[in-house]
Structure formats: C-alpha cells, structure tokens
Amino acid sequence: MTDPCLCCGIVAGEVPATKVAETASTCAFMDINPGSEGHLLVVPRTHSRDLLEIAPDDLAAVTVEAQRIARAVVPALGADGVNLLNCCGAQAWQTVFHFHLHLIPRYADMGRDRLALPFEPGVPGDPEAIAATGARIAAAL
Template identity: 65%
Template sequence: MTDCVFCEIVAGESPAVRVYEDERTLAFMDIFPGTDGHLLVIPRLHSRDLLEIGAEDLTAVTLAAQRIARVVVEELGADGVNLLNCCGAEAWQSVYHFHLHVVPRYADQSKDALVPPWRPGISGDRALLEELGGRLASALG
C-alpha cells in the first residue's frame, strides 16, 4: 500500500513509539493522544477499515487490544479503558488503515480531557428504535 503512514510504520520507514508487536499486529503510541497512554493497535496487513478487514486480522487486533488494555490499567493506573474504531470520514477516521484506539481513562482530568460526544443515559425514541432494529434484524437474517 502506498501513501499509508501506518504501512510505513509497519515497514519501519516512519518513526513510532512501538509498544507491542506480534506476527499479525503492531501497537504504538498515538502522536495525537486524547489521554495519557493513548495508543493504536493495527494489523500488519493493510485493510482500509472495519468493513474491509479480514476476520483473522480483526481477531488478532482485538485480542492484542484487550491484552494492552489490561496492562494500561495495571501499569498506568487507568481507571477504565475505551476501545474505539472510526470507520469512514463522518465517523472521524483520518488514517485509512484499520486501527483500534486503546484509550486509557482517568478520573484525574489532568490526564484525561475527553468528554463523550453524546449524552449517555438519555433514552432514544422508542418507535425509531423499533423501526431501525427491525430493519437491521431483517437484513441480518
């Protein structure tokens, strides 16, 4: 893949603070962190996004992210962890190589400036939930 900064990182052509790697995945620190310890986990093989990645690479990335999340809590003292994937420009994807953000969360706001982009705990419209849920259930068989 040409012009993919994450492929360049995998190849050792672009710098990154590498944290973990195995035969299928690579994890490195995010250079635009939302919180202290924010990092990315990617497949070594290029896949554009969640809709394109193969099952084996998706599994490997998810398991690596889980392992790293445990270490983030233990080693950095995080109070929680978010795993985030952005698929498409409108979902905030800015690098078109599948990746999971492992975002440590802290009660200490000096380490964590993130706020939810929506208001959790606000109920959705029941009729819309039923309509959209029915359409999705039908499409999924």
C-alpha cells in the same frame, strides 16, 4: 492501495513511531495526538482500509491484542478504565485509512485525560423508531 499508508509505514519501520508491542499479525504504537496519557493504536500488519474491509482473522487478532495490552496498561499507568474506539469512514472521524483500534486509558484525573463524550448517555430514544431501525438491521443480516 495506491497512496502511501502511514500505518503501513510504521509497521514496516519506515516511519518513526514508539512501538509498544508486536505480534506476527499486529503492531501497537503510541498515538502522537493522544486523548489521554497512554493512548495508543493497535493495527493489523496487513493493510485494510476500515472495519468494513478488514479480514475477520485480522480483526480478531487486533482485538485480542488490544485486550492483552489493556490488561497491562490499566495497572501500569493507574488508569481508571479504558476505551476501545474504531472510527469507520470520514463522517465517523476516521482520518487514517488503515484499520486501527484506539486503546485509550481513562482517568478520573482530567489532567491526564482530555476526552469528553460526544453525546449525552442516558437520554432515551423513541422506542418505536428504535424498534423499526432494529428490524431493518436484522433484515439486512
């Protein structure tokens, strides 16, 4: 890594952040551009650019920590649900290139939640196209 990494700076304590939890391999802190009340990020301490690069053990640690935090966030904030979101690559909305999971509490009260779906769920796709794409993915594995 040659460019300074915002998340690495936060993990190291060099960049100010509101940290909410730390483990030997993860750090969780509040998102400064929240999509809802309580929106936070869970990151590995070890730098990985994205989902394609992160080590399996770090990915597992981040996911388990996100679950632990979600179990506390829902009752503590009175959330109605939680989204976990990872964006991998600029076309997928990744803007900070250190792997991170967004843990986003969701609320029926839209005064606490400004997120909306970027696509319309429940709209069926072409079954033949879905099957063909599934076959391509299975073959790549």
